[in-house]
Amino acid sequence: MSHLLLERLHLRYGAAPAVADLNLEVKDGELVSLLGPSGCGKTTTMRAVAGLLAPSSGRILLAGQDITHLPPNKRDIGLVFQSYALFPHLSAFENVAFGLRLRRVQDSELRRRVGAALDVVGLSDLADRLPANLSGGQQQRVALARAFVIEPRLLLLDEPLSNLDAKLRLDMRGELRRIQRELGVTMLYVTHDQDEALALSDRIVIMRAGRIEQQGTPEEVYARPSTPFVADFMGWQNILAAAAVPDALRRAHPAATHFAWRPETVTLGHGTTSGRVLARTYQGEHLEYLLESPLGRVKAFAPTGAAWSEGSEVTFELSTERAAALRDA
């Protein structure tokens, strides 16, 4: 069942179109990520769903109801900000209680629900602290609890983890997934981090310049990118124009404009093409080689055991089976 539906959404930021002709469907209970570099329109789209930006045309439907022109406070959509946007003058408890108080929830009920929400994010002990006295990760949890305690019909998260340090980000990623499963809430998650999107999402929507470039399950977009942009974003570091690749491959995919290989699928030491090692960098579990070849520059990972020195010639193979056929949008 479709829960959130965006139909032919157009958004302008100033004079320039920020989002053009966007169609998107999020199913009930699903976690969908909007993934793309900054300026791709993902945050703009999310703000339109929240009601903080008015679309210039198109419709937004939530559970079958047209909410395009509903003010933000009537939408029942929870929002978690990149900056957390906690109320600086209110304690963690009162931050979480804010939405419930506006809904005139009975005091005993309110205490129970706020307590439960703080429990879910593991902050029961810090309920009386002001935001200024909480760490970044704790503030993040308060923001999350504040958004889901009102049992919104939809939860929007705008780069919620990007202000946390690397280790905390990994922890919170797991937490978020757990909480989403536990509450069964539908989520639209905005991020520029593909690892985050892959780890969390049921479905990923990759955006570029205000349009959807590709959407699918994490496995689909990771393993079968359809455009050079998505391939590049998903770590397919070797992208070659169709003209440069062997005829056999081109004949198998006549519509493709580019082909891509992940560096770990490039075999070194045997193959039909030869290249010169430009640089070799140690990456822990493997060595990364940058090769100059007739096909262009190629990146390959090889186990740390085998070693070719910089400047030496090495043969390599771009296997046909492991290539992704891409079509420039």
Add this chain to the structure above:
Amino acid sequence: MAGRSLTPWLLVAPALAFLGVAFLYPVITLLLSSVRAQDALSLGNYAAFFSDRFNLEVLGRTLRVALVVTFISALICYPAAYGMQSVPPRYRGLVTALIIVPLMTSPVARTYAWLVLLGQTGIVNSTLIGAGLVKEPVRILYTEWAVYIGLAQLFIPLMLLTLISAMENLPRDVVPAARSLGATSLQSFTRVILPLTREGLVVGGTLVFTGCITAYVTPALLGGARVQLLATLLYQKAGVTVDYAAASVISVIMLALTLTVAGALRGRTGRTR
């Protein structure tokens, strides 16, 4: 934020309507009345004003006083503001408070202090006589000197605060950098600090200059009838001799002077007093 709504206009409308009715309309009416005589457009009021030597003298004196006080303030406040950086941090709040207190105090009380100090039997004269420097009390009150002193005390805080904040906003360590490159302390002042704080000087100078043009209490109490400035002349014309034609011309001149100078200060809301 949600689109092109009416809300912001509804928020500013009451204030704009109020200003229009209670401020702009009366002021513009007053200014326009300067170019009118017997219900006809005329520059007669200006001709009359400028043909009076006394009026020209007052205008000239006002400009001179404003320029001198602005210049003196800059001269005093540059080193003083620079000195703030070597004040121990825990005393800086106190120093700032001492600069602000005069700004927050009734100008009547502030000017009154100079009446006590500068009068014939004031502390300045009794000190001078006591030290044997003069035999007779020196006339300071009701001279241009008294006006300089009073206005300087009135407006130095504005210049000082502006320059202190300009110097606090200097990029860190530019002076030590200049010194490490061989600049003397005077050179690091003239070549580094002065160019970097020029904007603060312009802002502070504008505040002092426009303040001097419009100040009333100080020239009225310390200059008296002998040392009139535009402000006291305006009061005399409108309040005493009921010459509204001359008063409207003086209003236009005062406003033109402050607006010309404040033109350099666009975008900074409500700083002039």
Add this chain to the structure above:
Amino acid sequence: MTSSRLPRVVLYLTLLFLVGPFLVVFIAAFGGEPTLKFPPSSFSTQWFGRVLGVEAFRGSFWTSLWLGLASTGLALLLGVPVAYALSRYRLPGAAAVQTLLTSPALVPGLVVGLALLQYFVNLGGSVYPSLLAAHTALLLPYVVRVVSTSLVNLRPDIEEAAMSLGASRLTAFRLVVLPNIRGGVAAAAVLAFITSFDQVAVSLFLTGPGVSTLPIAMLTFMEYNYDPTIAALSTLLIAFSVGLVLIFERLLGLSRYV
């Protein structure tokens, strides 16, 4: 800093120049002689009693107090929404609105007073409303500037957060914005009140027999009296501003807003 101590000496001398005269007034106020003398040769507190005894001071004090409070209140009522609109919306013509709101600070106070005298009073209006209008217009720029400063320093996304939780814009303002700009609003109120309370230029033409503000009453009194009564009153006024500045510097860091 290795440089000479000269700049600091200049700073301290400047402070002496700014504050010293207050000390003189303070000491003169306790003089025993019937005419003003400095330094006084005898001690007395009679002049403070005299201040309270002068009918003109009592009446004008209440006028000034009432005028200061009313014009401050009115300026906040008109100015806070403007500051909010300027900081939270992209208003077409915002620059023109800003210039218009700044204009009362640019027009010399005497000119404002004279204009309102001709407009209101000569039209048969009463003095009080024109005083109130003139003072409110004068205070608006201060209120807008100070409140804008604290609004700019407050992240706009906390209002969006409040709205997403079910608050209307007005509720969000009341529950989230106002508690966080309280310091700025209080500072604006103090600055505005003091500006009104000490105002001479704007009030000069709008007062007359019967209606006077305290500063104007002081000027009038000084024309005919040479005893230390004004010194005593000035001392009280100076103590009042020192008190206000100290309290608010402690509580809010007033210097950030001046």
